[in-house]
Amino acid sequence: MSTQQAPVERADFDRVMVPNYAPAAFVPVRGMGSRVWDQSGRELIDFAGGIAVNALGHCHPALVQALTEQAQKLWHVSNVFTNEPALRLADKLIKASFAERVFFSNSGAEANEAALKLARKVAHDDFGPQKHEIISTVNSFHGRTVFTVNVGGQPKYSEGFGPRPEGITHVPYNDIAAMEKAISSRTCAVILEPIQGESGVLPADLAYLQRVRELCEQHQALLIFDEVQTGMGRTGKLFAYEHYGVEPDILTIAKSLGGGFPVSAMLTLERYAKHFSVGTHGTTFGGNPLACAVGGAVIDIINTPTVLQGVLERGEILTQRLQQLGEKYGVFQQVRGKGLLIGAVLSEAWQGKAAQFLAAAEKENLLVLMAGPEVVRFAPSLIIEPTEIEEGLQRFERAVQKITENDETNK
Numbered sequence: 334m335s336t337q338q339a340p341v342e343r344a345d346f347d348r349v350m351v352p353n354y355a356p357a358a359f360v361p362v363r364g365m366g367s368r369v370w371d372q373s374g375r376e377l378i379d380f381a382g383g384i385a386v387n388a389l390g391h392c393h394p395a396l397v398q399a400l401t402e403q404a405q406k407l408w409h410v411s412n413v414f415t416n417e418p419a420l421r422l423a424d425k426l427i428k429a430s431f432a433e434r435v436f437f438s439n440s441g442a443e444a445n446e447a448a449l450k451l452a453r454k455v456a457h458d459d460f461g462p463q464k465h466e467i468i469s470t471v472n473s474f475h476g477r478t479v480f481t482v483n484v485g486g487q488p489k490y491s492e493g494f495g496p497r498p499e500g501i502t503h504v505p506y507n508d509i510a511a512m513e514k515a516i517s518s519r520t521c522a523v524i525l526e527p528i529q530g531e532s533g534v535l536p537a538d539l540a541y542l543q544r545v546r547e548l549c550e551q552h553q554a555l556l557i558f559d560e561v562q563t564g565m566g567r568t569g570k571l572f573a574y575e576h577y578g579v580e581p582d583i584l585t586i587a588k589s590l591g592g593g594f595p596v597s598a599m600l601t602l603e604r605y606a607k608h609f610s611v612g613t614h615g616t617t618f619g620g621n622p623l624a625c626a627v628g629g630a631v632i633d634i635i636n637t638p639t640v641l642q643g644v645l646e647r648g649e650i651l652t653q654r655l656q657q658l659g660e661k662y663g664v665f666q667q668v669r670g671k672g673l674l675i676g677a678v679l680s681e682a683w684q685g686k687a688a689q690f691l692a693a694a695e696k697e698n699l700l701v702l703m704a705g706p707e708v709v710r711f712a713p714s715l716i717i718e719p720t721e722i723e724e725g726l727q728r729f730e731r732a733v734q735k736i737t738e739n740d741e742t743n744k
């Protein structure tokens with residue numbers, strides 16, 4: 334059934350695409366489990382997971398089945414109608430979390446946009462327009478829409494796009510005193526990543542999240558956890574907040590939820606959800622049957638003791654081995670994170686050179702990520718085979734060896 338397609342190559346990117354990305358020199362064409370093949374047939378091991386998205390690797394048979402079965406039945410109806418896969422997935426998410434209500438969207442930014450709008454609406458309805466301030470943290474990442482990028486705490490992403498939305502404050506992460514000082518009766522929400530992902534895989538302190546939870550109660554502000562990156566088993570619990578025993582009022586998830594199919598969700602309690610009455614918010618594609626059918630298969634597989642325990646075990650191995658490697662070659666000062674969201678923080682001598690590690694790994698046929706210029710990030714499939722972890726680590730060691738050998742030329 335395959336139709337003849339025009340040949341394309343990496344060079345075409347510069348001709349046809351908006352230049353906001355700088356993709357690698359090769360073009361992946363196929364993936365299976367934790368391996369990816371490019372146009373030339375070269376095989377790479379995937380420790381990047383499409384930026385913490387391919388939680389069950391590439392083309393997992395159960396996901397392919399869920400997607401193709403749904404593809405034969407019903408693709409899209411819009412939210413003028415509900416659909417079976419969306420209702421089933423929402424029910425599974427509720428049963429597995431603190432939440433009582435679900436809103437589906439298509440990306441992390443959109444789930445956060447919904448969360449922030451909901452928090453503002455709740456405060457507006459219950460307390461009036463003066464209660465609209467949002468507190469976020471320095472270096473946080475919440476997406477790229479104009480609103481979410483301004484809530485995020487990285488000015489390099491939010492500068493140059495005209496007037497900023499008002500009522501957003503940024504405080505240093507893990508700084509209790511700063512949060513105590515910033516929060517007030519005007520605060521409608523505090524938004525936090527339990528582990529700051531994009532800016533360096535930096536976990537929150539337990540005492541910090543506990544205190545922020547208390548402060549939100551005191552000031553009748555909603556606590557939003559952005560688990561777009563940490564959610565859906567990535568850290569060895571279904572949601573990272575479970576490690577802390579601190580529950581949010583609103584939770585956002587996306588990346589791993591569809592295992593590669595775009596879908597996101599905002600989860601909350603009934604008493605807040607009711608403020609999004611008919612017509613107050615919406616999206617054409619959110620809760621799409623194809624996306625939710627895949628999401629349902631993803632959660633069925635991930636939310637099992639075997640898989641979650643497996644994430645912790647794999648994370649332990651990977652972390653230990655990276656620590657050893659860091660010591661042997663003097664490249665890392667710390668390896669941090671939880672489960673299979675791991676950040677190797679470059680040592681003094683290698684500051685700002687994470688991109689070199691990515692390039693060197695790719696030459697050894699291994700995909701890894703960065704999380705800012707100081708951190709090499711690892712976010713492989715949650716069910717990556719232990720033998721593939723081993724093989725990937727060997728490739729990574731070869732990359733590190735080469736980088737450190739060429740030390741002089743690289744510096």
Ligand SMILES: *Cc1c(COP(=O)(O)O)cnc(C)c1O
Nearest residue numbers: 440441442474475476530561562
């Ligand atoms: C990736 C990410 C987002 C943005 O998700 P998109 O799907 O790119 O919009 C938001 N928050 C966190 C914590 C993320 O890691």
